[in-house]
Amino acid sequence: MINSLIHPKQGDKANSPWFDEFLVKLLENRDRTGLTEMIREIDALMLTVEPGCSAAYVSELALMTPYHYLVTLESESHWTHVLRIDMNSPDLLVREVRAPGRADIFRSLNEVYPIGAHKPNSRYMGEIFRVSNLHEVVEQQKAREIRFFNQDQIRKLELPGNMAIVKPSPYTHNIVAYWERPPEDIRVYALGNSIILDEVNRGYLQAKEIQEELGLDKLIRPIDHLATRVYSQNREVAILEYLTLSSYYYWGSYDIANQNSSTNVTKSIHYPEERISPAKVFTAANHPYFVNHLVGLPSPTESFVRNYGPRLHHVALEVADGEINGLANIDYVVQAIRARGKDFLLDVIGSREEGLKQIFSSASEHSSLIVEYVQRFGNFDGFFTKQNVAELTHAAGVEENLRLLQAESEAASPVSA
Numbered sequence: 209m210i211n212s213l214i215h216p217k218q219g220d221k222a223n224s225p226w227f228d229e230f231l232v233k234l235l236e237n238r239d240r241t242g243l244t245e246m247i248r249e250i251d252a253l254m255l256t257v258e259p260g261c262s263a264a265y266v267s268e269l270a271l272m273t274p275y276h277y278l279v280t281l282e283s284e285s286h287w288t289h290v291l292r293i294d295m296n297s298p299d300l301l302v303r304e305v306r307a308p309g310r311a312d313i314f315r316s317l318n319e320v321y322p323i324g325a326h327k328p329n330s331r332y333m334g335e336i337f338r339v340s341n342l343h344e345v346v347e348q349q350k351a352r353e354i355r356f357f358n359q360d361q362i363r364k365l366e367l368p369g370n371m372a373i374v375k376p377s378p379y380t381h382n383i384v385a386y387w388e389r390p391p392e393d394i395r396v397y398a399l400g401n402s403i404i405l406d407e408v409n410r411g412y413l414q415a416k417e418i419q420e421e422l423g424l425d426k427l428i429r430p431i432d433h434l435a436t437r438v439y440s441q442n443r444e445v446a447i448l449e450y451l452t453l454s455s456y457y458y459w460g461s462y463d464i465a466n467q468n469s470s471t472n473v474t475k476s477i478h479y480p481e482e483r484i485s486p487a488k489v490f491t492a493a494n495h496p497y498f499v500n501h502l503v504g505l506p507s508p509t510e511s512f513v514r515n516y517g518p519r520l521h522h523v524a525l526e527v528a529d530g531e532i533n534g535l536a537n538i539d540y541v542v543q544a545i546r547a548r549g550k551d552f553l554l555d556v557i558g559s560r561e562e563g564l565k566q567i568f569s570s571a572s573e574h575s576s577l578i579v580e581y582v583q584r585f586g587n588f589d590g591f592f593t594k595q596n597v598a599e600l601t602h603a604a605g606v607e608e609n610l611r612l613l614q615a616e617s618e619a620a621s622p623v624s625a
């Protein structure tokens with residue numbers, strides 16, 4: 209039997225006795241009931257973008273990531289573009305909402321947050337897990353009070369019909385879905401008609417040509433981790449809920465004290481290589497916003513959640529270890545992408561001596577998501593360094609304050625005009 213408690217805990221962030229007690233109970237139960245065994249890798253990630261944005265976003269992803277445009281699933285109110293690297297890494301499903309006024313639960317999750325409301329259709333939705341026995345996983349999860357969309361709701365949401373989809377988490381606002389697929393079978397999404405959209409394909413091919421010319425296709429690797437931000441008080445429950453929904457284990461938590469934040473990491477118990485099933489990271493402030501005036505520290509993580517709602521903050525991609533003309537690969541990648549007009553929030557941080565270098569792009573104007581690049585040197589096996597995380601968190605907070613001001617001024621202008 210798999211033991212989800214086998215890995216020693218990393219990090220310096222203390223958890224509550226409640227967390228420690230239920231971490232053990234939940235994982236022991238999950239292992240014993242066979243759920244850990246049945247839930248396998250993350251097979252796909254889903255996100256939505258605004259009407260008219262997906263062609264530009266697919267092109268952006270084609271330049272900045274190893275993803276290829278495969279096909280578009282056309283349904284009544286959506287185009288869902290399937291992006292793939294290969295069958296060893298998760299697909300990316302980019303959904304464009306075609307009708308500007310269309311309302312659904314994902315839009316509603318954006319609408320009560322000042323920056324989130326500004327792009328109401330742009331949000332990361334969640335992960336699809338491959339499972340070995342869909343019926344059994346769903347029955348067991350229902351018995352644990354996990355709530356699923358019913359078939360009619362899935363049809364109305366225009367999500368693939370061949371999966372069971374858990375309703376958005378109250379803590380992360382993300383969904384998790386399960387589908388059964390023998391490992392040797394290719395991924396096929398039961399949704400709408402499969403077409404190739406010329407506009408999307410053209411932008412994709414142009415971006416890939418540039419990516420190849422620059423040699424970036426050999427340097428940018430699959431997704432390393434997905435980082436979700438949650439409210440301060442939801443840190444522990446968000447982690448434990450994710451462990452309930454997945455076959456991930458708790459890797460550990462690091463306190464980023466000077467940014468009033470912590471980084472909490474979970475990883476697949478089955479696949480140590482992140483490219484097969486990315487690590488899932490939760491970031492939360494150490495203190496809720498209303499005591500900031502007493503604590504006297506910056507609070508970029510809590511601010512983000514108040515501005516956008518709990519949601520995915522960034523997708524991190526690995527950069528191959530090595531160098532080009534004396535430049536670390538990550539420096540080369542950033543230089544090349546900057547020259548194509550894409551902004552980054554700061555300079556590359558970290559060093560070979562510290563084991564890794566990292567950087568955040570500006571949030572995509574199409575999806576609001578940030579791309580992180582991370583290069584690990586030699587046999588560095590740490591996940592990150594605290595100093596890097598502090599600098600990245602700070603930089604993201606600075607940009608976001610600007611966005612808030614911009615969103616507020618744009619929202620205010622019709623009234624003052």
Ligand SMILES: [Fe+2]
Nearest residue numbers: 433435524580
């Ligand atoms: Fe990260």
